[in-house]
Amino acid sequence: MIEKDIFWIVTCLLGAGTFLIRFSFLGLLGGRALPGWVLSHLRYVAVAVLPALITPLVLWPPATGGETDAARLIAALAAFLVGLRNSIVGAVVAGMGTLYLMQYLLG
Amino acid sequence: MTVSTKKAFRRGFRDCSPFVAIVIPYALLFGVVARDAGLAVYEVMSMSVLIIAGASQFTALALMQEHAPVFIVLLAALAVNMRMAMYSAALVPHLGKAPMRLRVLMAYLMVDQSFAVSVKTYEEEPRMPLDEKISYYFGCVTAVCPLWYLCTFTGAMIGQAIPTHFSLDFAIPVCFIALVAPMMRSLPHVISAFVSVLGAIAFSWMPYNLWLIVAGSLAMAAGAQTEFFLERRAKRA
Numbered sequence: 001m002i003e004k005d006i007f008w009i010v011t012c013l014l015g016a017g018t019f020l021i022r023f024s025f026l027g028l029l030g031g032r033a034l035p036g037w038v039l040s041h042l043r044y045v046a047v048a049v050l051p052a053l054i055t056p057l058v059l060w061p062p063a064t065g066g067e068t069d070a071a072r073l074i075a076a077l078a079a080f081l082v083g084l085r086n087s088i089v090g091a092v093v094a095g096m097g098t099l100y101l102m103q104y105l106l107g
Numbered sequence: 108m109t110v111s112t113k114k115a116f117r118r119g120f121r122d123c124s125p126f127v128a129i130v131i132p133y134a135l136l137f138g139v140v141a142r143d144a145g146l147a148v149y150e151v152m153s154m155s156v157l158i159i160a161g162a163s164q165f166t167a168l169a170l171m172q173e174h175a176p177v178f179i180v181l182l183a184a185l186a187v188n189m190r191m192a193m194y195s196a197a198l199v200p201h202l203g204k205a206p207m208r209l210r211v212l213m214a215y216l217m218v219d220q221s222f223a224v225s226v227k228t229y230e231e232e233p234r235m236p237l238d239e240k241i242s243y244y245f246g247c248v249t250a251v252c253p254l255w256y257l258c259t260f261t262g263a264m265i266g267q268a269i270p271t272h273f274s275l276d277f278a279i280p281v282c283f284i285a286l287v288a289p290m291m292r293s294l295p296h297v298i299s300a301f302v303s304v305l306g307a308i309a310f311s312w313m314p315y316n317l318w319l320i321v322a323g324s325l326a327m328a329a330g331a332q333t334e335f336f337l338e339r340r341a342k343r344a
Binding site for chain 2: 001002006007009010011012013014015017018021022024025027029034037039040041042043044046047050051052053057058059061062063072079081082083091095099100
């Protein structure tokens with residue numbers, strides 16, 4: 001369960017912070033250019049953070065008490081393979097569909 | 108609004124509308140998953156209205172469920188949104204001369220799809236006048252952002268009705284995978300993702316979810332360094 005005060009602190013600060021990121025150049029910094037090396041790093045932020053966030057959720061899912069679960073591993077792989085073909089919806093359907101199928105097959 | 112700006116608004120709306128295919132299911136899922144995590148409907152809506160950035164909302168949700176410290180939740184979720192600093196910079200040459208109050212609104216409504224569509228159009232048609240560029244931008248976001256709120260709400264309402272044996276806990280990683288997989292479009296991206304996964308495993312012993320920050324930083328550096336390496340090699344060849 002998520003604690004209420006933590007939730008509101010995170011939501012408000014994340015909202016404010018995200019706005020400042022969006023507003024940064026358009027609103028405050030004007031035409032100043034970002035140095036090339038900064039741009040090169042920014043390009044990889046999302047692809048660097050998200051897989052690390054996913055990994056433990058897939059390997060040690062909280063729902064099984066941290067036990068590695070074959071059904072979830074296969075479902076994750078299915079979602080990834082479909083996602084490579086650029087279909088977000090397809091990836092979600094494949095992932096959850098495979099999970100249900102595997103849970104049914106593996107009992 | 109003049110005739111030309113109305114036309115630009117409608118065109119932006121039209122150009123961005125194919126992306127509703129992504130926004131609708133994504134927002135629905137966020138609503139469902141956030142309800143499943145124990146948030147009230149008004150809390151789910153507060154997140155979608157105050158933040159309007161799906162990946163960081165999922166990030167914050169996942170980390171809050173793990174009881175990560177507040178600063179880690181913020182650091183990780185803001186890191187996911189740092190790409191928008193790039194968007195902000197890329198929009199300056201086109202929209203930087205718009206009135207301040209409009210730029211505030213543009214910043215609030217800046218999302219991946221509308222950014223990508225509007226910058227592509229601005230670059231193809233550099234002669235488009237400022238007022239049309241502004242209308243075009245708002246046309247783009249109008250196609251996407253109201254749906255984000257509406258479908259989050261719908262998802263939150265549906266979420267109440269879905270029984271727990273549907274393993275919705277796993278919808279969070281599946282959504283992330285769906286987001287990340289299409290990012291594997293170049294060698295530096297693939298290497299960055301790979302380092303990210305290895306880092307998450309290697310540093311999983313760290314307290315306070317610090318593994319996420321360490322793995323993310325290493326992976327970001329790995330992506331950038333691979334890019335630099337490929338550039339140097341291309342120059343030599």
